[in-house]
Amino acid sequence: MTYADFANAALEAAVPPAHALGVRAAEVRFGFAAATAPIEGNGNHFGVMYAGVLFTVAEVLGGLIAIPAFDQAKYYPLVKDLKITYKRPALSDVRAEASLPEETLRRIEAVAAEHGKCDFTLEATITDAAGTVVAETVGLYQLRAH
Amino acid sequence: MTYADFANAALEAAVPPAHALGVRAAEVRFGFAAATAPIEGNGNHFGVMYAGVLFTVAEVLGGLIAIPAFDQAKYYPLVKDLKITYKRPALSDVRAEASLPEETLRRIEAVAAEHGKCDFTLEATITDAAGTVVAETVGLYQLRAH
Numbered sequence: 392m393t394y395a396d397f398a399n400a401a402l403e404a405a406v407p408p409a410h411a412l413g414v415r416a417a418e419v420r421f422g423f424a425a426a427t428a429p430i431e432g433n434g435n436h437f438g439v440m441y442a443g444v445l446f447t448v449a450e451v452l453g454g455l456i457a458i459p460a461f462d463q464a465k466y467y468p469l470v471k472d473l474k475i476t477y478k479r480p481a482l483s484d485v486r487a488e489a490s491l492p493e494e495t496l497r498r499i500e501a502v503a504a505e506h507g508k509c510d511f512t513l514e515a516t517i518t519d520a521a522g523t524v525v526a527e528t529v530g531l532y533q534l535r536a537h
Numbered sequence: 538m539t540y541a542d543f544a545n546a547a548l549e550a551a552v553p554p555a556h557a558l559g560v561r562a563a564e565v566r567f568g569f570a571a572a573t574a575p576i577e578g579n580g581n582h583f584g585v586m587y588a589g590v591l592f593t594v595a596e597v598l599g600g601l602i603a604i605p606a607f608d609q610a611k612y613y614p615l616v617k618d619l620k621i622t623y624k625r626p627a628l629s630d631v632r633a634e635a636s637l638p639e640e641t642l643r644r645i646e647a648v649a650a651e652h653g654k655c656d657f658t659l660e661a662t663i664t665d666a667a668g669t670v671v672a673e674t675v676g677l678y679q680l681r682a683h
Contacts, residue, residue, distance in 0.1 A: 404582060405581050405582040406581050406582075406587055407578065407579075407580075407581075407587075408558055408578070408579050408587045408589060408590050409587060409589060411557070412554055412589075432553065432554070433553075433554050434553075435551050435552050435553075436550060436551040436552075441552055441553075441554045441555060442596055442616050442619070443554060443555060443558075443589060443592055443593035443596055444554050446589055446592045446593075446596075446619075447589035447592075450588055450589055450592075469623075470588050470623060471622070471623055472620060472621060472622040472623060473588070473592075473620070473621055474618060474619070474620035474621075475618060475619055475620075476617070476618040477615075477616060477617055477618060
């Protein structure tokens with residue numbers, strides 16, 4: 392089972408509304424996460440992907456990137472705030488990607504181990520099928536000890 | 538047919554993913570819009586409403602408030618960016634509300650009439666069934682001429 396398989400099982404069980412929108416983990420490894428959302432069923436009356444689906448495909452990356460990076464038995468992430476900026480209409484399936492350096496991930500876990508929580512910022516880029524950036528997000532998350 | 542009835546028909550036709558999440562217009566009048574989302578089907582594994590549903594119930598207010606304020610045959614709104622700040626876990630149905638003064642709405646329409654578009658900011662507050670604020674949003678929208 393890959394991290395992406397695990398992430399999709401977790402997404403379906405833990406975040407049913409995101410899963411119902413067709414949001415799926417595409418690639419999850421240490422320091423990197425990507426998720427996808429289909430245009431099918433997610434378009435508005437202009438055939439443009441709804442703003443909330445673009446939000447969701449990027450927002451879930453905070454949870455996905457935590458899977459290989461942190462001990463899932465000890466820690467869980469939550470989102471504190473998130474800003475999304477729309478650049479172009481998304482007329483196709485989309486892919487959101489985010490990454491964090493190893494040293495940042497190590498520091499987050501160390502702070503959470505000592506203080507029970509640690510805030511972290513995750514920037515994501517959402518592209519359409521042609522690779523054009525359709526939206527960007529900046530999210531503030533917190534890793535918390537159970 | 539009330540503005541809220543019209544808004545719900547528009548929401549279902551124009552933004553199917555939002556409608557599928559159970560987001561509904563609750564009250565729509567000149568200068569004011571409210572929308573609701575149910576916890577049923579929208580919880581995560583902690584029983585907390587998913588971040589993306591809270592985003593959606595607030596984001597749609599930019600469209601709803603435009604219905605009684607602007608000539609729907611001439612203008613349509615779109616969202617340019619939106620920041621949501623989560624304050625407390627939402628464990629119940631929620632309600633999002635936003636308002637704009639009459640003078641602001643008049644100015645937006647006048648600018649859009651002259652220049653074909655006009656940006657406007659809409660702040661929304663999301664409360665749970667007990668009236669506790671669970672999230673706040675600040676969205677930048679644009680009214681555009683068809």
